[in-house]
Amino acid sequence: MRAAVYYNNSDIRIEEMPIPEIGPDEVLVKTIASGICGGELMEWYHAPRAPKVMGHEPAGIIVDKGSQVKNFNVGDRVFVNHYVSCGTCRQCLRGRFTLCEHLKESKLFPGTTCEYFRVPSRQLNRDTLIIPDNVTFAEATVCEPWGCVLGGLKVTEILPGDTVLVIGAGFMGMGFLHMAPLFGAGKVISMDLSDWRLNKSLSMGATHTINPKTENPEEKLRDINGGYLADVVIVTVPTVQLYSQGHNLVERGGFLHLGAPTMPEPLWTINPQRQYFTEMKVSAKYSADHNDTSQIMKWLAAGRIDAKAAITHRCELDDTFSAFRMMLDAGESLKTVVYPHGIDQEIQPVSKKIGTDS
Numbered sequence: 001m002r003a004a005v006y007y008n009n010s011d012i013r014i015e016e017m018p019i020p021e022i023g024p025d026e027v028l029v030k031t032i033a034s035g036i037c038g039g040e041l042m043e044w045y046h047a048p049r050a051p052k053v054m055g056h057e058p059a060g061i062i063v064d065k066g067s068q069v070k071n072f073n074v075g076d077r078v079f080v081n082h083y084v085s086c087g088t089c090r091q092c093l094r095g096r097f098t099l100c101e102h103l104k105e106s107k108l109f110p111g112t113t114c115e116y117f118r119v120p121s122r123q124l125n126r127d128t129l130i131i132p133d134n135v136t137f138a139e140a141t142v143c144e145p146w147g148c149v150l151g152g153l154k155v156t157e158i159l160p161g162d163t164v165l166v167i168g169a170g171f172m173g174m175g176f177l178h179m180a181p182l183f184g185a186g187k188v189i190s191m192d193l194s195d196w197r198l199n200k201s202l203s204m205g206a207t208h209t210i211n212p213k214t215e216n217p218e219e220k221l222r223d224i225n226g227g228y229l230a231d232v233v234i235v236t237v238p239t240v241q242l243y244s245q246g247h248n249l250v251e252r253g254g255f256l257h258l259g260a261p262t263m264p265e266p267l268w269t270i271n272p273q274r275q276y277f278t279e280m281k282v283s284a285k286y287s288a289d290h291n292d293t294s295q296i297m298k299w300l301a302a303g304r305i306d307a308k309a310a311i312t313h314r315c316e317l318d319d320t321f322s323a324f325r326m327m328l329d330a331g332e333s334l335k336t337v338v339y340p341h342g343i344d345q346e347i348q349p350v351s352k353k354i355g356t357d358s
């Protein structure tokens with residue numbers, strides 16, 4: 001089979017490798033769609049682990065199953081989560097599934113930006129979801145990234161009517177501002193340097209926008225919010241500068257959510273008096289658990305959220321590198337979905353196509 005293999009941010013190759021073999025309690029999935037994740041652009045994290053097959057946001061069809069597999073059948077359309085908790089370790093018993101001590105022990109092999117992948121028994125039993133008929137493969141892939149967003153919103157304290165500021169309007173920021181109203185948000189403000197992304201934000205659920213290139217964020221925020229800062233600030237840009245800016249834009253009694261990981265250095269310095277006297281609460285969420293992914297799927301099936309609007313591009317496996325570079329440029333794109341067996345495998349068209357006849 002063919003696979004997109006990551007070496008570094010300037011080197012992604014399409015390579016041949018064997019179709020994975022499966023054990024008696026595993027299944028083989030034919031990958032129809034696989035999202036490229038913003039996290040895959042973090043060269044500092046991935047280059048030391050290269051070469052590796054890309055992808056962890058898959059949707060596909062079960063084409064083979066082991067003799068002991070009971071709950072799934074060949075032909076099932078499925079989404080599979082890549083990190084799955086064990087359910088029995090200390091953190092799992094506390095309900096903190098994304099902190100599971102065994103989270104990364106079991107993996108989708110060899111990745112998902114490839115023609116086929118193996119689903120180990122843990123992933124199969126704890127976080128494989130049948131895709132409802134009215135949800136496309138591409139939409140189903142967002143169960144992972146927007147599952148992370150949903151997990152973040154669950155630990156963020158939004159009171160009904162609260163003004164929520166989302167810093168960064170990439171795919172994850174778009175998820176936060178799109179779903180914050182489902183948690184009771186009043187005004188939702190999108191802040192980004194790109195006017196294209198800010199415009200897109202307005203169609204995804206933002207009520208207001210701030211572009212720091214041309215506007216003073218604090219002044220504009222106070223204008224929008226009756227003189228106050230934001231009740232809730234969510235940072236989706238992975239730098240300490242933006243963590244600090246977010247910290248400074250939280251109103252007294254408010255909440256700061258860290259929605260993206262920075263590099264280990266430089267350290268983050270904050271004003272401790274501001275932290276103490278504002279009684280600000282701070283949260284973070286690292287990944288999506290099995291509750292988050294299944295809840296996203298239910299919202300997709302119910303038409304409560306619109307992933308199509310945020311999936312801006314789709315491409316063939318051969319175009320993975322150009323799609324990756326386009327995401328790195330952070331221009332007029334949010335999420336790109338790769339179709340390892342061809343775009344025509346999708347049940348209905350979504351978004352723009354990258355490549356020769358686009």
Ligand SMILES: [Zn+2]
Nearest residue numbers: 037057144145
């Ligand atoms: Zn992801």
Ligand SMILES: [Zn+2]
Nearest residue numbers: 086089092100
């Ligand atoms: Zn565990």
